[in-house]
């Protein structure tokens with residue numbers, strides 16, 4: 210089926226980590242002006258906010274997202290990993306957002322920060338997911354599973370101790386197991402935008418979830 214950016218989608222991936230069947234549900238959001246963000250916020254165990262380093266506007270939108278998520282989590286007294294991701298580093302010559310700006314924003318919200326290219330380096334994308342999943346797993350279950358597969362030489366294993374001392378550092382690998390089930394998509398999530406797509410899409414970030 211052809212990709213349609215106007216559709217909201219949930220993707221599920223199974224991974225065998227440390228003998229556990231880890232199930233990761235990913236919601237790729239499709240926000241509109243009238244979107245009810247709270248359904249994402251309630252559903253997710255972790256959040257990825259992606260902007261394009263070649264488009265400052267997307268960075269400013271990411272900033273709003275960071276603040277909204279932070280406020281929500283504080284209000285709920287929840288602690289979820291949040292990762293800020295600057296995408297399209299293969300287009301360095303068109304860069305509009307400095308790496309330091311991304312890093313500073315992430316630090317401001319005590320979040321993970323990566324710059325990646327989704328188009329050219331799948332391993333980087335995977336690394337972001339693994340890092341977030343590992344932290345989310347720790348937050349939820351209180352322990353870390355050991356990696357089953359061997360990380361490449363750029364990958365290190367995250368630990369809560371590391372996180373305390375190196376809050377903004379990168380890298381990871383891990384695994385999870387399902388012990389709680391949650392709906393595969395936020396309750397009430399519309400599958401599609403309205404037919405004509407006349408509602409302006411203001412935000413286009415996705416939230417990553419696992420159970």
Ligand SMILES: Nc1nc2c(ncn2[C@@H]2O[C@H](COP(=O)(O)OP(=O)(O)OP(=O)(O)O)[C@@H](O)[C@H]2O)c(=O)[nH]1
Nearest residue numbers: 213214215296297298299300325326327328329413
């Ligand atoms: N050069 C480059 N292009 C990318 C990269 N990631 C995504 N793109 C392109 O950017 C465009 C938008 O990518 P999407 O994956 O659709 O991004 P999105 O933020 O989900 O946007 P919507 O599709 O509108 O929801 C597409 O043409 C992609 O091919 C990247 O890392 N580098």
